[in-house]
Amino acid sequence: MDIQKVDMFIMANGDKLPEEKVPFVREKLLEMDDSKWSALSVMQFKNPTTALIISIFLGSYGIDRFYIGCTGMGVGKLLTCGGLGIWTIIDWFLISGATKEVNYNKLSYYLN
Numbered sequence: 001m002d003i004q005k006v007d008m009f010i011m012a013n014g015d016k017l018p019e020e021k022v023p024f025v026r027e028k029l030l031e032m033d034d035s036k037w038s039a040l041s042v043m044q045f046k047n048p049t050t051a052l053i054i055s056i057f058l059g060s061y062g063i064d065r066f067y068i069g070c071t072g073m074g075v076g077k078l079l080t081c082g083g084l085g086i087w088t089i090i091d092w093f094l095i096s097g098a099t100k101e102v103n104y105n106k107l108s109y110y111l112n
Helices: 003-015 019-031 034-041 048-061 063-068 073-080 086-111
Strands: none
Touching: 003 019, 003 034, 003 048, 019 034, 019 086, 034 048, 034 086, 048 073, 048 086, 063 073, 073 086
16 A cells, blocks of 8 residues: 555544554555555544543443443443442543554454
């Protein structure tokens, strides 16, 4: 793939992926053929900042986990009222990283 397209993709979506995995993603994108670019360019990623805001205000209901696609954890938080508030507070620190991992898994599934 064209290096300019890859750099543009990384600039637009690098903050939505784990920092330590961005070089690996860049390498995989460079190896990819141009026929997959159109599908890749419209791929939607969840925003870690949005997930954090949802977690702060609606985390005790599990809405943050539903937002990133972890429905099992969302149901667990919903049924336990956020683990009696403990799980909610822990997620304030973990939800951004979890969102980035979900985005990375989505992208790596497409790349492989």
